[in-house]
Amino acid sequence: MTEVAVIGSGQTxxxxxxxxxxxxxxxxxxxxxxxxxxAIEPERLDAVVISNMELxxxxxxxxxxxxxxxxxxxxxxxxxxxGGTSGTSSCIAGYHQVASGLFDVVLVVGFEKHxxxxxxxxxxxTDPFWDRAVAAGxxxxxxxSISQYMAExxxxxxxxxxxxxxARRNAARNPHAHLQMPxxxxxxxxxxxxxAHPVHxxxxxxQSDGAAAIVLAGGQTARRLCPRPAWIKAAETRHEQxxxxxIDRRLASMRTLREAARSTYAKAGIADPLRDLDVAEIYExxxxxxxxxxxxxxxxxxxxxxxxxxxxVTEMDGTLxxxxxxxxxxxxxxxxxxxxxxAEAAKQVLGRAGEHQVAGVETxxxxxxxxxxxxxxxVLGATP
Amino acid sequence: xxxxxxxTIEMAxxxxxxxxxxxxxxxxxxxxxxxxxxxxxxxxxxxxxxxxFCGNCHLELDDWVAVADEGSLEAWTVVNLPMLDGRxxxxxxxxxxxxxxxxxxxxxxxxxxxxxADPEHLAIGLRVQAVWRDELRGAMDDILHFxxxxxxx
Amino acid sequence: MNQSSPFEVVVAGLGQTGPSPADGRSxxxxxxPAVQAALADADLGYDDIDAVVTASVDLFDGLTASNIxxxxxxxxxxxxxxxxxxxxxxxxxxxxxxxxxxxYEVVLVVAHAKPSMADFQDLSQWAxxxxxxxxxxxxxxxxxxxxxxxRAAADPEAPERWAETAARRLNAADGQKKPATAADVLDSxxxxxxxxxxxxxxxxxxxxxxLLRAGGPGPRLAGLGHDLDVHLPGDRDPAAWPGLTRAxxxxxxxxxxxxxxxxxxxxxxxxLYAHEEELFIxxxxxxxxxxxxxxxxxxxxxxxxxxxxxRLLAAAQRLRADxxxxxxxxxxxxxxxxxxxxxxxxxxxx
Numbered sequence: 001m002t003e004v005a006v007i008g009s010g011q012t013x014x015x016x017x018x019x020x021x022x023x024x025x026x027x028x029x030x031x032x033x034x035x036x037x038x039a040i041e042p043e044r045l046d047a048v049v050i051s052n053m054e055l056x057x058x059x060x061x062x063x064x065x066x067x068x069x070x071x072x073x074x075x076x077x078x079x080x081x082x083g084g085t086s087g088t089s090s091c092i093a094g095y096h097q098v099a100s101g102l103f104d105v106v107l108v109v110g111f112e113k114h115x116x117x118x119x120x121x122x123x124x125x126t127d128p129f130w131d132r133a134v135a136a137g138x139x140x141x142x143x144x145s146i147s148q149y150m151a152e153x154x155x156x157x158x159x160x161x162x163x164x165x166x167a168r169r170n171a172a173r174n175p176h177a178h179l180q181m182p183x184x185x186x187x188x189x190x191x192x193x194x195x196a197h198p199v200h201x202x203x204x205x206x207q208s209d210g211a212a213a214i215v216l217a218g219g220q221t222a223r224r225l226c227p228r229p230a231w232i233k234a235a236e237t238r239h240e241q242x243x244x245x246x247i248d249r250r251l252a253s254m255r256t257l258r259e260a261a262r263s264t265y266a267k268a269g270i271a272d273p274l275r276d277l278d279v280a281e282i283y284e285x286x287x288x289x290x291x292x293x294x295x296x297x298x299x300x301x302x303x304x305x306x307x308x309x310x311x312x313v314t315e316m317d318g319t320l321x322x323x324x325x326x327x328x329x330x331x332x333x334x335x336x337x338x339x340x341x342x343a344e345a346a347k348q349v350l351g352r353a354g355e356h357q358v359a360g361v362e363t364x365x366x367x368x369x370x371x372x373x374x375x376x377x378x379v380l381g382a383t384p
Numbered sequence: 385x386x387x388x389x390x391x392t393i394e395m396a397x398x399x400x401x402x403x404x405x406x407x408x409x410x411x412x413x414x415x416x417x418x419x420x421x422x423x424x425x426x427x428x429x430x431x432x433x434x435x436x437f438c439g440n441c442h443l444e445l446d447d448w449v450a451v452a453d454e455g456s457l458e459a460w461t462v463v464n465l466p467m468l469d470g471r472x473x474x475x476x477x478x479x480x481x482x483x484x485x486x487x488x489x490x491x492x493x494x495x496x497x498x499x500x501a502d503p504e505h506l507a508i509g510l511r512v513q514a515v516w517r518d519e520l521r522g523a524m525d526d527i528l529h530f531x532x533x534x535x536x537x
Numbered sequence: 538m539n540q541s542s543p544f545e546v547v548v549a550g551l552g553q554t555g556p557s558p559a560d561g562r563s564x565x566x567x568x569x570p571a572v573q574a575a576l577a578d579a580d581l582g583y584d585d586i587d588a589v590v591t592a593s594v595d596l597f598d599g600l601t602a603s604n605i606x607x608x609x610x611x612x613x614x615x616x617x618x619x620x621x622x623x624x625x626x627x628x629x630x631x632x633x634x635x636x637x638x639x640x641y642e643v644v645l646v647v648a649h650a651k652p653s654m655a656d657f658q659d660l661s662q663w664a665x666x667x668x669x670x671x672x673x674x675x676x677x678x679x680x681x682x683x684x685x686x687x688r689a690a691a692d693p694e695a696p697e698r699w700a701e702t703a704a705r706r707l708n709a710a711d712g713q714k715k716p717a718t719a720a721d722v723l724d725s726x727x728x729x730x731x732x733x734x735x736x737x738x739x740x741x742x743x744x745x746x747x748l749l750r751a752g753g754p755g756p757r758l759a760g761l762g763h764d765l766d767v768h769l770p771g772d773r774d775p776a777a778w779p780g781l782t783r784a785x786x787x788x789x790x791x792x793x794x795x796x797x798x799x800x801x802x803x804x805x806x807x808x809l810y811a812h813e814e815e816l817f818i819x820x821x822x823x824x825x826x827x828x829x830x831x832x833x834x835x836x837x838x839x840x841x842x843x844x845x846x847x848r849l850l851a852a853a854q855r856l857r858a859d860x861x862x863x864x865x866x867x868x869x870x871x872x873x874x875x876x877x878x879x880x881x882x883x884x885x886x887x
């Protein structure tokens with residue numbers, strides 16, 4: 001397998017409504033920044049992978065129309081779409097393409113322009129005979145799982161609110177984030193509108209317009225072009241049975257993420273995640289999910305997630321900073337969110353995370369999650 | 385001063401979804417207030433909704449088992465946002481209770497509405513029972529919602 | 538490229554459901570037999586699958602994250618699955634990359650569509666530029682018509698040749714019915730002038746499953762290439778397929794073959810419209826000695842999204858059955874007038 005590294009990344013400023021740009025222009029903004037960061041010209045790209053849940057914008061085969069925004073015209077270009085994991089799955093797809101030796105430099109760009117579609121309609125097009133009859137959307141889905149998780153693992157609304165506070169305060173030092181709230185408090189989160197018990201408005205991720213891109217390169221090229229490439233050491237994906245009720249105690253059990261992480265850690269030589277990882281960018285669509293992911297990712301034992309957030313272990317100055325970028329809780333253009341996780345993890349290794357840089361990062365984790373419990377895990381590091 | 389131009393296109397599409405043999409039998413049962421699950425000969429898991437294949441064991445399913453229309457509440461929430469009902473295209477008014485229900489005789493849980501919309505009166509472990517509509521069409525919303533019974537074990 | 542040996546991945550198993558005009562089963566029920574057949578053909582079980590690459594389009598299936606409908610039957614539960622929202626041959630290309638990367642040894646590729654569910658051409662409008670093209674009511678058929686009309690304008694006798702191509706393909710696909718003639722085709726109604734109904738491959742429901750493997754017996758995927766051309770019809774050469782020319786060049790290079798190599802015994806292109814066969818020959822520079830779709834190709838039933846993978850299946854079947862057939866060129870496409878192109882070179886196994 002050819003060694004593969006992220007040598008650059010770029011993101012748009014994510015926001016509720018980017019009506020200053022068309023979809024192709026939104027893509028172009030992120031791509032132009034990524035190419036500049038990687039110090040390469042568009043001609044150097046051997047292939048492009050696009051990530052987008054186009055049904056949210058009411059579209060089909062969007063790469064046809066907006067591929068040129070990604071400099072994909074007259075180049076090999078594929079589109080990957082796997083719900084919330086689209087972004088991370090696309091990064092893994094790009095990684096496999098470079099690792100195969102067939103392509104040397106691959107651009108992966110993910111985007112979503114929720115403001116140009118009707119996301120609720122997109123989300124409502126679930127299985128027509130079963131899930132669609134009982135409208136819940138992602139919110140209801142999460143809230144149900146959360147009630148089980150709280151009962152089983154004993155986390156409290158305050159602990160979840162602490163996650164939401166951490167995210168938005170971190171986001172205040174991320175110029176691209178949609179929600180930046182440097183002064184947000186636990187009380188504010190708990191006082192915000194109760195959307196679906198026990199989930200408050202400020203516990204939930206926003207719906208954002210935005211795009212993010214990474215440039216992947218094979219070993220020799222990466223070393224030549226980049227002073228300190230962010231090597232992809234391992235990457236794994238796991239999918240799940242299709243219906244909400246198929247998965248018992250979803251957040252508590254989360255077998256897909258547990259297994260993706262276990263397999264990725266084994267390949268990357270991560271024995272104790274809390275100690276061996278320097279930073280993590282994990283895909284947390286709701287505050288409670290981040291607590292569940294601490295356990296699923298082996299940052300702590302089951303039942304200890306609340307303690308981790310209470311003791312500040314995952315704060316910027318803690319043992320393992322989680323989501324210095326502000327996470328999905330601070331910006332969620334669905335097709336881009338997974339790419340943002342990988343881009344942010346890469347930036348930490350590359351030393352390009354600016355105001356939200358964690359000092360001395362050698363190893364970073366990025367994860368993806370989708371409402372169907374599909375999961376991705378990637379480990380990036382300063383050595384291949 | 386530049387004006388931002390935008391184009392709006394309305395989409396009106398319809399798709400004919402085939403339910404498949406398993407759901408066809410299940411739907412026929414609903415019309416008689418009968419719920420059936422398919423049991424996997426490998427893992428023994430009794431699946432709702434019924435489907436042709438167990439994704440864990442990679443075995444085709446053909447062993448139908450009876451399932452009660454009552455069971456226990458495994459998860460619950462009260463939704464305060466009106467949600468688009470994908471079936472009717474109409475907004476469902478809030479607040480409304482929802483739950484994951486393990487019907488007696490099934491191993492998967494069923495996501496459905498509850499007749500209680502007050503968090504103070506909902507808890508994991510409560511017994512719930514289906515409330516059927518008068519007119520049955522063989523669809524999941526032939527069950528209007530689940531009625532919360534007395535406290536569970 | 539920094540690889541020591543040419544790109545080779547074994548086509549180990551083949552399975553297909555349909556094509557049929559309207560499949561009354563659910564998508565999961567329609568896809569399952571194709572997967573089971575591919576596994577049986579390869580003498581493998583679900584537990585042998587390391588990863589899955591699926592191809593489906595949400596809008597065509599009326600289902601968000603449409604691959605959710607088939608996760609169980611393709612063996613993707615607790616396995617890695619990647620979903621390419623494009624032609625199934627592109628999914629096979631990606632699976633080959635995964636194997637070549639050493640990530641997995643056995644990868645199942647599955648593509649499906651059920652155009653009988655909805656008005657496919659109506660849906661195709663949503664794939665066109667929403668600002669400049671969609672408001673005009675353009676769909677994939679109209680774009681094919683525009684392309685055909687540009688060729689006919691330069692060559693007024695072309696439609697007669699297309700009618701002969703269509704009749705040949707229809708007869709090859711289903712010889713039991715009363716044979717179709719070129720005159721029949723020219724008598725059929727205009728659907729997007731100068732394209733007539735008889736010049737269009739009939740849309741069909743179906744699924745194709747192909748098992749790819751790092752080693753073992755069977756035909757080999759020896760070269761792969763894909764391309765996305767520019768989108769607006771006005772920006773494209775209406776009478777050519779430069780995207781296919783580029784994809785073929787990439788496929789030849791990945792196979793370690795000379796750029797001028799055209800030694801193909803067989804070609805299985807995805808010709809949705811009769812005029813595309815000439816486009817295909819022109820863009821690839823294939824010689825007359827190459828047999829093109831002897832079984833009628835997509836005129837036996839064109840399953841959107843799965844078409845290119847169905848062509849791979851047909852070519853692999855021929856390579857297995859006929860020792861005189863040593864090397865085949867397979868093509869898939871997606872989008873208006875073949876904007877997206879994917880090419881595979883397969884050769885007979887040792």
